[in-house]
Amino acid sequence: MAAMDRIAEPWGSRSPYGSGEAWPVRVDTHLASGIAPGEVDRWVQTASLLHSNGDAMDIAVKDERIVGVRGRAVDRVNHGRLGVKDLYGWQANSSPDRLTRPLIREGGRLVETDWDTAMNRIVERTQQLLAEQGPSAIGFYTTGQLFAEEYYTLGVLAHGGLGTNHVDGNTRLCTATAAAALKESFASDGQPGSYTDVDHADVIALYGHNVAETQSVLWMRMLDRLAGPNPPKILCVDPRPTEVARHATVHLAPLPGTNVALMNGLLHEIIANDWVDHAYVEAHAVGFDELVKMVKDYTPETVAHICDVPAEKIREAASILGHAERLLSTVLQGFYQSNQATAAAVQVNNINIIRGMLGKPGCGILQMNGQPTAENTRECGGDGDLPAFRNWSNEVHVKDLAKVWNVDPMEIPHYSPPTHVMQMMRYAEDGSIRMLWVSGTNPAVSLPELPRVRAILEQERLFVVVQDIFLSETAQLADVVLPAATWGEKTGTFTNVDRTVHLSEKAVEPPGEAKADLDIFIDYARRLGLKDKDGAPLVKWDDAESAFEAWKECSRGRPCDYTGITYEKLRGGSGVQWPCNDENPDGTERLYEGGKFFSTPEYCESYGRDLVTGAPVEPTEYKALNPTGKAILKAAEYVPPHEIPSEGFPFILITGRTLYHFHTRTKTGRAPQLQAAAPDVWVEISEGDAAVVGISEGDLLEVTSPRGSVKAKARITDIRKGVVFLPFHYGYWDTEGGYEPEDAGRAANELTITDWDACSKQPIFKTAAARVEKVSAADGPSPAPTTTASRPAGPAAASISPTRGNQSAEADEEFAQQSAGGTL
Amino acid sequence: MKIGLALEELHRSEAELAHELLKISERHKVDHEIFHLAKDLARWSQQHVRDIAEIGKDYGQDHLDPEAGTKHGPVDAIVEKGSELIGRMSSPALLLLRDLREVYMKAAGVSVDWELLAQAAQGIKHRDLLALAQKDHPETLRQMRWANGKLKESATQILVS
Structure with a gap:
């Protein structure tokens, strides 16, 4: 076993292999300082929640606390390896600022309360809106980071119970x-x-x-x-x-x-x-x-x-x-x-x-995919589509779904495509959506044109529910905040981009009164008294495994057929690729063999x-x-972007991500090694452009678009000319502003344009015009990592000290002789 | 032969459709998909206007303005700003349905004009004219389907809330 600073060496050691050979196993482990593998009480099976690859791992538990992680050698996806966000990100679970009690807004401030009070407030508002306007007043905006069982339950209660067409996930921003x-x-x-x-x-x-x-x-x-x-x-x-x-x-x-x-x-x-x-x-x-x-x-x-x-x-x-x-x-x-x-x-x-x-x-x-459970958001109806890839414009599919749910087909909205989140924000802006329930995502940092998004979420007339594990920027704007359990604190399944389904088991209790998202959704459905057409409860399950069994039935005969998978089958071994059914009892490695679609x-x-x-x-x-x-084969003509550089805004601004952070940093910003590797926002600019504008490495710049401005330190790289890059991870929860800029903007989405692809409805974060001005001279290099696409170029590059972790970043690598199982 | 007159009529209806698309874009700046898409789709009609002006010369129409679809004065910019302010304060939603209906109707008219022209072109075996109709008419149909799709998508929320 070899120790390695994986902040400095994010991809670890090589295990070369040739075409058609099996990828060798390498087991990566990171445990809290002072804990030896032999001291771990138990290892609990799960997969990664901090990116979309679906890397299987075990959580190390000691004295009922999470103390580390280890890659699962037997799994087809990662053959034991773990990425940096997994090696260190688990520490965020025990962050002292986790939400532990529900909050409600009283006199303009969020105050602690009990679950009954918080849930009743939501239920009362729901019933009032249903009476006044109907289901068109209510929208749900979920994530790509809950579990399949949770999305399915949300889809059933929103589509089959309330009858609203306004359901989407933040997968709209990443994998739509x-x-x-x-x-x-x-x-x-x-x-x-x-x-x-x-x-x-x-x-x-x-x-x-x-x-x-x-x-x-x-x-x-x-x-x-x-x-x-x-x-x-x-x-x-x-x-x-x-x-x-x-x-x-x-x-x-x-x-x-x-x-x-x-x-x-x-x-x-x-x-x-x-x-x-x-x-x-x-x-x-x-x-x-x-x-x-x-x-x-x-x-x-x-x-x-x-x-x-x-x-x-x-x-x-x-x-x-x-x-x-x-x-x-x-x-x-x-x-x-x-x-x-x-x-x-x-x-x-x-x-x-x-x-x-x-x-x-x-x-x-x-x-x-961009998120760990995005595939499930799409399969289970969390993105507004009908579950199990049913066609909303095919009456037979709608009838079939109505049979599965035991509701009248008219109860399931299918008169038009589901409302995507950008349209929901528009409806909230024009006042026709009056309640928005946000689960596990942070639109106040991740949606485009943040000044507009904040103005919408701040409206008195909009009732905002936020279900999260931290008091995110969005949660600070909520009327009710529900404390959720997260990965390692609840059980469920999720599926990665190559259709591999993994089980994620509960390892420890959630903090305080925090509850699994599944339990919150079921509680809401029960309190509303949602019924099927025979008067029985619409949501007929009460825990993760029974929810999974219900979802399996819904998927029967559809492309994403889960009927051959059980929790038991997923325990111990490798993840399984859907479709997995009677015909494909071990799953299916590739779709469309022999040109069958x-x-x-x-x-x-x-x-x-x-x-x-x-x-x-x-x-x-x-x-x-x-x-x-x-x-x-669908052809398309090139259509130029809607915002192109001009004299006043001569650069093209693109936003994106860095290796060390995930989304709006709610977890990775609370993992010390990850936060230290990329502590603050920076802006990348090419050497040639920097020379023209008169910029050196580390200079403080103001980047301005027609919608706002951000201050960030310059990193000179080999990025193509005419383009500047901002990472989108940095919001305001760890600044004085709380949920908004106190002085200069830090979130890249202050600058992005409200525009989306007409086909997928995915917002366009990578085509905006911007200008760059120097605010003050450098007092050191920019906080950008040197190990990644933000690697420095130009004359200053050699003098910038490389990104490294401290001793707590040391992780173990162990190469094994046997090959991983489950590769079919 | 009355093809020249048919082209003149089509030139007028395409220019009107271009204006209608620019107008709906300006009036609904806070409905971002309408704002951006309508501008993109206006460009198709503007190109059709140029195509018609060019081929019109072969049919005795020497004075069709190739830029008739592109006029966009300072007044329009004021409409645009005004719509942004109004759009964020009260519900302009019914106006949106009316404007989309107008785009749909105008595109339907243009579509019929292209059909008439294509029929005539086939009758007298004018390949250039037929090729033009085959190139431009599908885009008119796409403009129509866009307006129709937006109407269907928007109607429920606007009419029940």
Whole structure:
């Protein structure tokens, strides 16, 4: 066993392996100072909640407290490894400022109360609004960090009980485009690929996907392939100098907002050179002729002009894709949070489809998730969709769901698409949503254009309920605050991007009176007296396992079929990939083997939308387009971003994340090693631009957009010219302002534009115009990590001390001889 | 042959649709999807107006203004600011339904005009005119479906609350 400072070495030691070989096991462990593994009372099974990779781990418990974590060697996802946020993030659970009692607003202040008082206040307001206006007055905004059982319960009570169409999750900000892109190309959500495709691929193409920082264990898998024999070629599309870019065979850094033009250029080259699997396309796809017509004019030269990328590099990238024998494509926020999000992500699907690279080892698509349980938000109805990928515009599906819930089909709102969060905020602004229940997310930091968001949440006429584990910025604006239990304090299941379902067991008691989110939702449904059509309780379960059994029944026969999974099956071994049912008792490694899709008009989840206007495709249109259920090649024209640089705002502002933090830092900001690695906001700017504006490393800058301004210290990097980057993690809970800027803004979303992709409704965080001004000279380097995409460049780089942890950051690595199980 | 007159009529109706889309964008600045999308979709009609002005020359219409769809004066900017203030204070929701209905109706009119023209082009075997109709008409249909989709999506909340 070797100790290593994993703050300084985030990806740990290499265990090289070759194409088609098993990824070696390496077990990572971090325990509180002074605790030896032998002193741990028990290890409790779970998976990671601080990113979306789904890394399986055990929680170490001593004297009924969490004292550390250890990766699970047997699991198919991580083969024992853990990322930095997992190694250190668990400490936030025992933070002294956890919420332990419900709070209600009295005389303008939040005061402690008991559960009865808090819940009755919510129930009274609900009933009053239902009487006055009906369910359209009530909205629910949940997260990508609860468990499947909790989302399903929320979906049942909101859709089947209250009958509101206003249900969404913060997955809208992170993975709505993943779902939308899959619905466009395959008429159903569900990732075709598997993480094991990394073991086989000869080309891995990462589009706007900084995997090294967002899914660091998946990056370890790629690094180990790169260190082994016959390594894959890497194509990286990213405006920042990420670790992926540094390892790339070809790195394209397009102007933010031009992804569709770039993708059309790559498709143009693949088609012009006839690197197309015509037999596959003929047998398994529709829409090829329209795609050919659309990309005809997107020559490398035309695209080079739009994207500011050399034409030769576009040709080189296309050639790599065109000659790939086993192509794995992955996509994340660089596409999802940018102009024309869905249209761009769909073009990635199109490349794999026309190359016939689906449903075979090494041939896959991973439209990545941003949060640990985002897949469940989407499956179980937490994002407003009908559960188990049922089609809201298919009457038969609605009737079927009504049967499962034992309610009248009319009770389930399906007259229009579910209301997404940005529209909910608009309804709250115009006063037609009058109660908003926020669970496990922090819109007062994470939504775009924060001055507007605060103004909406502060309204007297809007009743805000916040269910959280800390007094977040949003909680400070609430009328009722409910203290929730979190990971390690409650039981449930969740599913990662490659459809692997994990069980997360309760290890310790939650602090004070905090309750599991599931118990809170069930309590609300009971207090409201929600009934099915026979007068029995609508929510018929009372704990996690019975909720899981109910969800399984709901998923029966659908693409995400869970019926073959039990808590018992998930205990002890590896996670299991859905669909898992009688036909696939051990789960399913890859979807769409042999070109079989979920896309027949009768079965599919979605008929799709117009990629530019977002208008839903009518059922009759879809039936004409795709009568026999093939993959759909959907073409899209490039449309310029809605906010482009001008004389007053000459830079393009993009926001994003760093390895050491998750979301609005509610947990990672309370883990000392993580907080020390990235203690405060910074702004990245290229060396050339810094010289023009007269900026040196560490200078305090004011970044201003038409909506607000943020002060941050400059980090000079190899980011592409014309672009500045702000991490979005930093809000105000640990500042004097509390929930808003006291003086200068710190949250990147002070600056972002209120605009979203018409198809996925995902807000656009990566295309805004900004200007940069120097406020004062440096008194030291900026607080940006040196280990990641914010690695310094230029003359000052050598003098900046590298990011390191102290002794408490030492974690253990242990390489094992046996291979991990469960890889099918 | 009355194709010139049909083109003149289509030129007028496309320009009106472009204006209608710009107007709905300006009037509903705080309904962000309407604000941004309507501007994007107005560009389609503006391009159609240019296309029609160009091909009109072959049918004796030498004076069709190619920029008839793009006029946007200082008064419009005032409307835009005013709508932002009003939109955040009271409910302009019914106005939104009315404006979307107007876009839908105007786009439907343009769509019919393109159909008439395509029929005529086929009858006299004018390939250029037919190709133009085949290029532009699908975008008109997409504008229509957009307005229709937004109407369906918005109607419930606006009418029941």
